[in-house]
Amino acid sequence: MSAGSTIGVAFLGVGRMGETHLRNLAGLNGVRVVAVADTKPEAAERGKVLAQAEIALTEIDEAITYPGVDAVVIVTPTETHAELIEKAVTAGKAVFSEKPIALDLLETSRIVDLVKAKGAFVQIGFMRRFDPGYVRAKARIAAGELGKLETFRALSRDTYPPSLKFLMGSGGLFLDMAVHDLDLARFLVGEVAEVQAWGSVLIDERFAQANDADTAVTLLRFHNGVLGVAETSRRSNWGYDIRTEVAGAVGKVVIEAPQKTPLLFAKDFSSSYDHFENFPDRFEQAYRLQLESFFRDLQAGRQPSPGPEDALETLRLAIAVTRSWREKRPIQVSEVQG
Amino acid sequence: MGFRDQCFMDNNKISVALIGAGRIGQEHARNLASFPDVTVAVVCDPRREAAELARPLARARDVSESAEEVLNRDDIAAVVICTPTDTHADLIGAAAATGKAVFCEKPVALDLDRTQRALRMVAEKGVPFQIGFQRRFDTGYAEAKKRLDAGALGRLDQFRAVGRDPGPPPKEYLANSGGLFVDQAIHDFDLARFLMGEVSEVQAWGAVRFNQDAAEMGDVDTATTLLRFANGALGVVESSRQAVYGYDIVTEIFGEKGKLVVQAEPKTPLRHYHRQGYQMDHYHFFMDRFGPAFRAELNAFFNAVATGTSPSPGVQDAVDSLKVAVAATRSWKENRPVKLTEV
Numbered sequence: 148m149s150a151g152s153t154i155g156v157a158f159l160g161v162g163r164m165g166e167t168h169l170r171n172l173a174g175l176n177g178v179r180v181v182a183v184a185d186t187k188p189e190a191a192e193r194g195k196v197l198a199q200a201e202i203a204l205t206e207i208d209e210a211i212t213y214p215g216v217d218a219v220v221i222v223t224p225t226e227t228h229a230e231l232i233e234k235a236v237t238a239g240k241a242v243f244s245e246k247p248i249a250l251d252l253l254e255t256s257r258i259v260d261l262v263k264a265k266g267a268f269v270q271i272g273f274m275r276r277f278d279p280g281y282v283r284a285k286a287r288i289a290a291g292e293l294g295k296l297e298t299f300r301a302l303s304r305d306t307y308p309p310s311l312k313f314l315m316g317s318g319g320l321f322l323d324m325a326v327h328d329l330d331l332a333r334f335l336v337g338e339v340a341e342v343q344a345w346g347s348v349l350i351d352e353r354f355a356q357a358n359d360a361d362t363a364v365t366l367l368r369f370h371n372g373v374l375g376v377a378e379t380s381r382r383s384n385w386g387y388d389i390r391t392e393v394a395g396a397v398g399k400v401v402i403e404a405p406q407k408t409p410l411l412f413a414k415d416f417s418s419s420y421d422h423f424e425n426f427p428d429r430f431e432q433a434y435r436l437q438l439e440s441f442f443r444d445l446q447a448g449r450q451p452s453p454g455p456e457d458a459l460e461t462l463r464l465a466i467a468v469t470r471s472w473r474e475k476r477p478i479q480v481s482e483v484q485g
Numbered sequence: 486m487g488f489r490d491q492c493f494m495d496n497n498k499i500s501v502a503l504i505g506a507g508r509i510g511q512e513h514a515r516n517l518a519s520f521p522d523v524t525v526a527v528v529c530d531p532r533r534e535a536a537e538l539a540r541p542l543a544r545a546r547d548v549s550e551s552a553e554e555v556l557n558r559d560d561i562a563a564v565v566i567c568t569p570t571d572t573h574a575d576l577i578g579a580a581a582a583t584g585k586a587v588f589c590e591k592p593v594a595l596d597l598d599r600t601q602r603a604l605r606m607v608a609e610k611g612v613p614f615q616i617g618f619q620r621r622f623d624t625g626y627a628e629a630k631k632r633l634d635a636g637a638l639g640r641l642d643q644f645r646a647v648g649r650d651p652g653p654p655p656k657e658y659l660a661n662s663g664g665l666f667v668d669q670a671i672h673d674f675d676l677a678r679f680l681m682g683e684v685s686e687v688q689a690w691g692a693v694r695f696n697q698d699a700a701e702m703g704d705v706d707t708a709t710t711l712l713r714f715a716n717g718a719l720g721v722v723e724s725s726r727q728a729v730y731g732y733d734i735v736t737e738i739f740g741e742k743g744k745l746v747v748q749a750e751p752k753t754p755l756r757h758y759h760r761q762g763y764q765m766d767h768y769h770f771f772m773d774r775f776g777p778a779f780r781a782e783l784n785a786f787f788n789a790v791a792t793g794t795s796p797s798p799g800v801q802d803a804v805d806s807l808k809v810a811v812a813a814t815r816s817w818k819e820n821r822p823v824k825l826t827e828v
Contacts, residue, residue, distance in 0.1 A: 280753050292757075472492050
């Protein structure tokens with residue numbers, strides 16, 4: 148897009164994640180942040196400076212309809228996403244929103260229907276799909292290089308257990324955290340037909356207080372017959388541990404980034420490398436690339452991906468897994484209806 | 486009013502001119518746009534369309550075709566120079582003369598005379614100056630330096646560097662490059678100084694193995710250089726203008742208590758297993774391997790300007806790393822060991 152047709156952006160929510168997105172937006176050609184909004188005035192002001200925006204606002208609605216705004220980037224707390232997406236779409240804006248749309252299926256379906264009815268342009272922030280490892284894996288699978296797919300395997304361990312306050316509003320281990328691996332399962336292998344999950348509290352009693360699990364193993368049966376497993380844990384004392392493997396008849400792909408710094412240190416009969424600390428450093432590039440993709444699609448008039456329907460189907464899967472854990476039985480994903 | 490105060494006249498931001506809007510200029514433009522304390526007032530390139538292309542990337546107000554006009558503006562506190570090499574020295578001199586902080590791509594010039602003349606003006610005016618040895622800002626090299634400074638390896642004994650570009654540059658580029666040692670191996674010479682200490686003597690062998698253009702230009706495409714450090718350590722730098730499998734950059738420091746290896750593989754966090762074994766990918770060239778380092782070096786420069794500290798690598802590093810490259814070139818041509826004191 149030429150300099151004459153710059154896309155104006157309203158940016159909503161300046162937390163830690165928001166600041167990352169603002170820095171990435173600053174490096175995108177043809178994109179200009181016009182307004183930054185946060186209910187906390189000092190956060191809005193900090194965002195305005197980072198983005199070199201025209202105005203800082205504490206009224207979020209005002210930012211959506213601020214003159215010159217074509218697209219809205221939503222990085223506010225989860226419970227506000229659906230309402231803000233609705234407002235932005237109704238005002239005729241393109242929308243990028245952090246995941247999830249909402250934690251329940253009805254509310255998410257309502258937004259999917261609204262987006263469809265309006266023919267709106269909406270992308271949801273499943274950033275792992277934009278990590279170069281997952282992108283390349285997807286391309287190899289799509290080109291048939293693995294042959295007929297047989298198994299899927301994902302392992303995710305977060306570095307730091309979250310606070311109790313966060314846990315209470317998170318939707319639980321499967322909706323908040325395992326959801327990333329469930330989305331990758333759909334992205335790389337296809338739709339899931341049936342799940343069975345086991346969960347446990349092994350790390351911290353607070354998870355029991357929150358009626359949640361901190362450790363879980365989930366079995367997946369895909370429609371195409373592939374079998375899968377996802378391991379999930381809220382703690383990792385050695386760093387952010389994210390591994391994914393898809394195996395087929397003639398080959399397999401392993402997505403794993405064990406080494407953060409390109410440095411090997413050999414000493415005392417051993418060699419050591421470092422690890423990524425957490426999602427902001429491991430997926431730094433993916434956060435930038437997903438926004439690039441959003442604006443490139445917007446400029447080209449293509450529908451963005453992953454859209455609200457992916458958010459809905461991934462949520463449906465995560466709810467099925469949660470239910471399987473609670474009810475201690477296998478669940479057909481089709482049992483989960485809004 | 487000190488230099489620091491002047492810098493912040495424009496809305497508390499450092500007002501910058503980006504001079505040169507080629508490939509690396511565009512990379513710098515993007516990075517500059519993402520620094521909250523910096524604003525790019527003007528992008529300058531004699532090719533107007535190049536300047537126009539970089540202007541939105543840098544979020545710049547103006548474009549200009551004349552570096553002279555830009556350097557005479559007193560609303561500009563700092564310049565980022567990424568023009569062709571033969572223009573660096575004059576631009577540095579002129580920018581320093583008007584009291585501007587200077588970040589310049591390496592090298593200052595291809596010979597020591599011009600380099601020292603340009604940097605004399607920088608020293609006289611006391612303006613902040615940084616030279617673009619970006620590898621020092623790569624997370625691997627920065628962490629290696631930190632560990633070495635903390636004494637993690639004890640006494641340092643050997644240095645080893647491999648620097649292989651994916652393919653030879655065009656003939657026109659070779660003509661003005663200063664040759665393999667000054668143009669390419671200098672990055673490894675600078676790292677040798679950065680990580681090990683000063684070099685006292687070199688012996689270089691060079692050969693033309695695959696690129697006839699290099700022979701016609703009186704240059705080589707393949708070289709091995711031995712280094713003797715002032716602290717007694719020994720080193721070797723292997724350089725090639727071609728590596729069919731990608732950009733091959735490996736550095737190793739060996740000491741009394743251990744060794745450090747700086748090597749970035751694979752580029753993509755993906756392993757592909759198949760019947761023949763498993764496969765990972767490589768970086769293509771410096772833009773992808775050192776992308777974050779280019780950002781970090783500019784960030785460090787503006788942090789230094791903002792806090793009134795001296796940027797690094799500065800004038801002395803620009804001169805001393807060039808000296809190693811000039812000595813290596815002479816050693817290759819005269820086929821004998823050359824002491825750095827001769828240069």
